[in-house]
Amino acid sequence: MRGNGPWKVAAGAAAIALLAAGCSSGSSDDDETLPNTISIGISEPESLIPTNTTEMNGSSVLSSLFYPLVRFDEKSTPYLVAAEAITHDKANKVWTIKLRPGFTFSNGEPVTSDNYINAWNYGAYGPNGQLGAYFFSKIDGFAAMQAVDPDGDGPKKAGEPKAQKLAGLKKINDTTFQVTLTSGFAGWATVMGYDSFYPMPKAAFSSDGVLAKDYGEAPIGNGPFKMKGKWRHDSQIQVEKVADFKGTIPKVDGITWKIYQDQGAQYADLVAGNLDVQTKIPIESLASASGDLGNRLQKSPSSSFAFVGFPTFEKEFSNRDVRRALSMAINREDMTDQIFLGSETPAKSFVSPVVEGYKANTCGDNxxxxxxxxxxxxxxxGGPKDIKITYNADGGHKAWVDAMCNQIKGSLGINCTGVGEPKFADLLKKVEKKEPVGLMRLGWVMDYPLMEDYLGPLYTTDGSSNYYGYSNSAFDDLVRQGNDAKTTAQAEKLWGQAEAILAQDMPVIPLRFGQNVFGHSEKVTNVSMDLFQKVDIYKIEVAE
Structure with missing residues (x-):
């Protein structure tokens, strides 16, 4: 997920999801003083529509409003949640999903097969412009929903896709539906744990395939919490517990997702007891956090991957030797030790160590x-004599970007400048429009625990978070062959060969693998974060 992917991803992933990790003072709210409610800091989400949410802030909010088909255990193995059973044929091509009975949306609508089929069709339909559309690309019929029909034969107008529905989705009955992929994919059950695969109720649509205008301001989900009022942009999003929820029941009655534009202000609120959880301690506070928070400063594994992307479509960065040289000009060890105080580790591979198939130092000399x-x-x-690195100022990136620029200046004798965009969304819009931003500060948190999630969305020619215009047909073929493999072991071997191509082409500069470094107030206990950089909302509770 843009990490925060996509950018998940970092965002996240990812995504990617591409990662937007920081955020402005959230406003206080009288409801936060109610018993058994908590507050968690985030940045302003890009969207709260499941098929359009590919960064960490929106994804975190959605995790409280929706209940996925599968979740993942500590070994990243999927286990059934909203699904009662997931089966497949020998070719891993036809998958049958049986839903747990008795689930409803927060407005009382029963959750049925149609809710998944309608939501996925909406997400996959090209003209809807959903950022998560890529994740439906393995389903049969996806291409026909993107391709332009130049002739406009029949009922379709010229320029419209040939189909509005995924041919690979079939309703069996109200609680069972079938998914047919274009080719077998052993990891499909894992993929369905991602945000884009949440269901949406009938109330989300004003007519067939047309999303209700304001649905994204107060989304109705099938999860343990429901919206309390509407999304108050740049301020907060409040959710409250759903009565008689049929799944795992959280221990708190409500969450205020407080929106910040500055990590320092968020940290000040945390220390003062005005915020219950900050999911990422800012760089400038790492040295003092232990004294400020004591045992309320915590660490846990994360799937985050920080990197800088090259606009390969621009002439000055189209030569891979320029990209290799800039990567070699950077001292990752110094940066992680001096700026991050060892809280992150140097990245010399393109796939996170937390997923199966990871290999150390795949980047080699580069x-x-x-x-x-x-x-x-x-x-x-003939590299350029002046370069810039653009980052989102709401994510606390200035210190390390400036340090990276200083290293590049010292190694190459060129000018390097860090340029901050106010918000992650501002940077993303410029990148999507291919405006000249120079090198791009990016990040990724996995959408689902497979090697492929660090490769397909970020680097395939049609990848959802391939903002750098990278295209290599041999790489695309190896990722596709890995997807078609009958076992994950075979897939990982092929994906590893694809990663080796990245190490030669260097469309991005791998920088750091992160961990969760987070803090909480004295008000809450049992606070934990998962590999997806999310607070476990089912375990956290108000201290007695």
Missing amino acids: CEYNPVKAKQLYTAA
Whole structure:
């Protein structure tokens, strides 16, 4: 997920989901003083429509409003949640999903097969422009929902896709539906744990395939909480417990997702007891956090991957030797030690260590600090004498971007400037429009625990979070072959070969693998965060 992917992803992923990790002082609210309610800090989400939410802030809110088909255990193995059974044929091509009976949306509508089919069709239909559309691309009929019909034969007008529905979705009955993929994919059950695969109620649509205008301001979900009022942009999003919820029941009665535009202000609220959870301690507070918070400062594994992308479609960065040289000009160890105080580790691979199939140092020499070789390579390739690195200022990235620029200046003897965009959404809009932003600060948190999630969305030619215009047909083919493999072990071998191509082409500079470094107030206990950088809303509780 843009991490925060997509960018999940970091965002996240991811995503990617591409990651937007920080955020402005959230406003206080009288409801926060009610018993058994908590507050969690986030940045302003990009969207709260499941098929359009591909970054961490919106994804976190959706996790309280919706209940997925599957969740993941500590070994990243999917287990059934809203699904009662998920089965498939020998070819891993036809998947049958049986829903648990008795579930309803927060407005009382029963959850049926139609709610999944309608939501997925909406997400996959090209003209709807949903950021999560890519994740439906493995379902049969997806291409026909994107392709333009130049002739406009029959009922379709010229320029419209040939189909409005996924051919691979079939209703068996109210609680069972079938998904047919274009080719077998052993990891499909894992993929269905992602946000884009949530159901949406009838109330979400004003007519067949047309989303109600204000649905994204107060989404109705099938999860343990429901919206309390509407999304108060740049301020807060409040949710309250759903009565008689049929799934796992949280221990708190409500959550205020407080929206910040500055991580420092968020941290000040945390220390003062005006915020219950901050999911990422800002860089400038890492040194003092232990003294400020004591045992309320915690760490746990995360799937986050920080990197900088090249606009490969621009001439000055189209030469891969320029990209390799810039990667070699960076001292990752110094950055992680001095800026992040060891809270993150140098990344020299493109896939996170938390997923099966990870291999260390797949980037090889291209990710080793070698200023002499870097300058030789950069000069020979005719690299630009001035570069900029654009980042989102609401994510607390200035310190490390400035440090990275200083390293590049020292190694290559060129000018390097960090440029901050106010919000993650501002940066994303410029990147999507291919406006000149120079190198792009990006991040990814996995959407689902497979190697493929660090490869397909980010680097395939049609990847949902491929903002750098990278395209390599051999890479695309290997990712596709991995998807078609009959076992995950076979898939990981092929995906590993695809990763080796990235190590040669260097469309991005791998920088850091992160961990969750978070803090909480004295008001709450049993606070934990998962690999997806989300607070476990089912375990957290108000201290007695």
